[in-house]
Amino acid sequence: MQSSLNPASSASPTPAARPGSPTWLVTPGIVPARFATAVASGAAVALLDLEDSVPAEAKAVARASVLAFVGTRSADEAGPLVGVRINVVDGAEGRRDVAAMTERNVWPDLILVPKVESSLDIGAVVRTVAGAHPTTQVWALIESPQAIVGLSDIVQTPGLAGVLFGAADYAAAAGCRITSRALWYPRSQLVTAAAAVGIPAIDSPFFALDDMEALRRETLEAVELGFAGKVAIHPRQLPVIEEAFAPSPRELEAARAVLAAADRASAGVTTAEGAMVGPPLVAAARAVVRRADRALRFTTQTAKVR
Template identity: 55%
Template sequence: MQCSQSPPSNIHSAPSQRRSTWLVTPASTPDRFEAAAESGSDVALLDLEDSVPPDGKKAAREAVIACLSQSGGSVGSGHTVLGVRLNALGTVHGLKDLEAIAESRARPAVLVVPKVESARDVEIVAKIIGAEDGQRRVWALIETPLGIQHLRTILKAPTLAGVLFGAADYAAAAHCRLNSRALWHPRSVLAAGAAAAGLPAIDSPHFDLRDSDGLKREADEAAELGYLGKVAIHPRQVPVIRESFGPTPQELATARAVVAAADAAHGEITTVDGHMVGPPLVAAARALTARAGDVPASTPFTEARSE
């Protein structure tokens, strides 16, 4: 398995909000690492937690450390960056995961901490792996009602790079059904809280691999709520997710027209196709064109919490 590639020069500077597709792969299956790297996802997330049985944790941890040491943070031949999901900090395996990464001095571009319920969880991980390089690598996986209740303080952690929603664990902890209606409230709270903090939020996976319509519906809902991406559990889900979080040709054309009109108006309110265009619409248009690869926008995600 070829995990090592020369890291692109912008591996740690690519904006978090551009990472809309996250493909999670069990760390116990290193033969799949290359396929994950070549899937076209923005993040290849190697999972040491739920997808690895207790008797496979040690071998999975060793496989991840080997991949991290070889890759330098990037994998595959494209823009994919390497991420790792630890076991929960309150477990023996979580502590061993963190110790192994710290001692290896290999640093994934993304380090996901599950079951986060306090800012202290984020700060412990950041301190142990060394945050002195100024790079925000630690992402908090919010997947309990207590995590939602403590969200405001969690989002204030200065080393936090972003948040993810964990639907399955949340539903189990809250004794509710795993469907979009039951989880609409925590999903909305997390997306709004992250936006207020100037941080990106990534939505939970859709777990039924046979239900492509359900995946598309969930991804569209997440984009409407303000999420900037979604986790995939199979490579074939990646294109569906990317479509939901990318602008349509018409949306992009309209946004470019708004930006052009605003630039020509030099800050004055103007119109585009008969519609009044004020500062909020201009800001939204600039953010959309920036996500599509146009000139960088001035948005909360680039100003408030730059990486």
């Protein structure tokens, strides 16, 4: 699909820093009363949705509400990134979403573009944002078999900040179930393609609100696969996701032992707990410690909110 957006510039933006926490919270753009709650939830990204959660007859109202909220936030205001999932960019509503941001000069911290299946679907948005507000991140929502097949093209779009997996739409298009076994392949492909170009991948929401144990299992799978985070559809899912991404006490202890051994070593290779330790394992250990620090910040932040 080729977007009919008129790119404002051919320059590529410099992607902003990736979110500091693995938690995203999506909120319907038609419910303004929930916007502030999402921002105060402790999530790294408060994502306001203009697409699937908004019926056709309410698109204009939701767009106005979302942009009004975004416009009240200062660029240096503390808190999460505030993102907007726009509508499909080769459709009228998607064009209106981007046009409204341009005309009002109101830009979120992050724009999520749905139904991306090629660089053409995302490139025009990236270039438009680069010309108007280069600090806004542009992410691609990958939610079809065609998108998985075209990942190499999509992730190499200059200026793309990250990718997010949409399990429900993918399963509908592929005719499969929304289960771990059915979605292992596309999720693995997405993480691999993103890692190859150095951008983060965020896992799909878990849709059963009352099954926290299943959410924990699925989030641990996302950690194993290499996802940088996961989307929540309700604030009560956030602590479960954050806890799953945090290293276990044993994992943290082992990481600290590796770093201590590396600090003592004068050469590039040493041993820790009976295992050889080289630069790749040291880098992995530092990542574990960063995950632990991030989890501590989340716990502190959400405690203050409560």
